[in-house]
Amino acid sequence: MQNPFARERSLGVSRTRRRYDLPLNKAGGTGFLTLLIGLMTFLALLALSASFVLSAMTDRWSSGLENRVTIEIPAENEAGKILSSEETKKTGLKIESLLTSHPAVLRTHIMTDEEIRELVKPWLGENLMLGKIPLPGLISAELQEMTPETIQILEKKIKAIHKTARIDTHEEWLGDLLRFTGALQFAAFILALVIGLATITAVAGAVRSHMAVYHAEVELLHLMGAHDSYISRQFQRHSLSLAFQGGLCGVAIGGLCLLIIGWISGEMGVSLLPDFRMGYLQLGVLATLPVFMALISALAARQTVLKVLRKMP
């Protein structure tokens, strides 16, 4: 007996392929929507990366500085006389022994000239004859807990040893920095939100116009007793797949851009900033962007279809 499916096969009609009851994949505007979602994903990728880099920066800058103070011994005394480096060192040692004897202080470290040179290099340049410039003394100290009282007491004692010495708690510039990066992160967050909303709006608009174009077909399904969820699934699947495709393109192009940016900044030797490599978790988040775009698109399509269908009897 002849295989009953032989004819179907010979006609090239596969019966297992998932099909649409509505010709959505042939509908106009599909390419446009894919492109739009690709662009949105691209922007979202850049915004998220920027936000990750910023948070890595603030982490790195603030983590090293927590509960740390730096005692600065200026290279000149209150009378404006330049101190020799031996004198500065002697004062430094005196202050250090004072600090170590205090119970609130955990650790101290007198920075060597080398370390100080390394610190000021980005600002003053290597070529300056650093050896000839009198360097201030710097002592970094780690406290058990940074309270204003402790700082006050320590400052008083230090001033008794050297009038112009002062404690720098980094609070001021760190606070400014954190406020600045916080604002940038907030902007990135708002940008991501706007991208999400724009995607939802675009998908909803496309679904609405498709439903208008295929009104007769949609109504027919409805009259045959299709539940709203059956009809919305058609649009959902379609939006899901094209948003995923768009998302993949966006992430691919965005990733390429990030690599190029990374390469250029590496080439130009932007070593002023520490190296901000993203962690696996953050890369993972970026990689799931297409999935996320696909999901919000499907959800937007579903809500739109259900809303339109509610007008049918």
Add this chain to the structure above:
Amino acid sequence: MIRFEHVGLRYGIGPEVLSDISFALEPGSFHFLTGSSGAGKTSLLTLIYLGRRPTRGLITMFGQNINGLSRAELAPIRQRIGVVFQDFRLLNHMSAFDNVALPLRIQGKAESEIRNNVQELLEWVGLGDHMHVLPNTMSGGQQQRVAIARAVITRPRLLLADEPTGNLDSEIGFRLMNLFEQLNRMGTTILIATHDQTMIERFEHNKLVLDHGGLRVEEPKHWLSKKIDGVF
């Protein structure tokens, strides 16, 4: 099975196309629906297949007052009704096979069951060689047969047909009427809107006649005269 009580329908702010319609279709009955063009046959069928809500009156379907039902509750009722639309309403982007399979897919039937049933039915209506042809490349009569196959594939409890034999030669027309009769014998309630007097006379069934927005029931003349002969 179906009961209309004082049902009226108007489109927008136009005049009432149907006014004060009351009738009942018993389970397993077979009726023709006639009336001149524009009398409201299609409109009445639309009310029955729940394509529109009436402007007034009470409609009871399968024992349920449809005014009190939610949208979700109407879907299973619609699944029990097969409709042959006057303009067919076939989906032109899918094959005849897929068009006929659509109601089964909507009802979530298994693909193997769908394949066998649809193939069998299409062969039965003489379209075995046209299963994978798109409807818009078919003749009017072929499209009509696809539309009929789609309406009966689910073995509906109620079958509504709007001019189902309009485009068919009498040979195929009678075959399809026989299909309807066969379905009717298996318990499907049938209501067919038609102008076709020969059909109405040949198959002796009760007639619902639409006239000036009202509806009256007529028994078949043949049958009526036989009854009178028997009595007197």
